[in-house]
Amino acid sequence: MADNEGGTDRTTIVxxxxxxxxxxxxxxxxxxxxxxxxxxxxxxxxxGGSKTTINVPDKIDVTVNQN
Structure with missing residues (x-):
């Protein structure tokens, strides 16, 4: 008789x-x-676009307090 007690390993490939x-x-x-x-x-x-305008003043007045 054959010995079937060892079992069989099976591999499934998916x-x-x-x-x-x-x-x-x-x-x-x-x-x-x-x-x-x-x-x-x-x-x-x-x-974006060409509607952007930048205004730069010609002159800036600055007053400095001197003591």
Whole structure:
């Protein structure tokens, strides 16, 4: 008779499909799309554009108290 008291070890291999770079690619594409939209609508959002004016005075009067 055969001796079956030792038991049998079994190994199960589960394949997950590989890849794994899809999430990183999606995040990078999302960041690129957001940056392009910010660039396209920068005037409506209030930053950038040619409407900025800076006024610099020709003369500044300073009074110093001397004792």
């Amino acid at each position: 394949e997950t499909g590989g890849g794994g770079g899809g999430g990183v690619l999606a995040v990078v594409l999302l960041i690129i799309v957001v940056l392009v939209l910010l660039f396209l609508f920068r005037d409506q959002l209030g930053f």
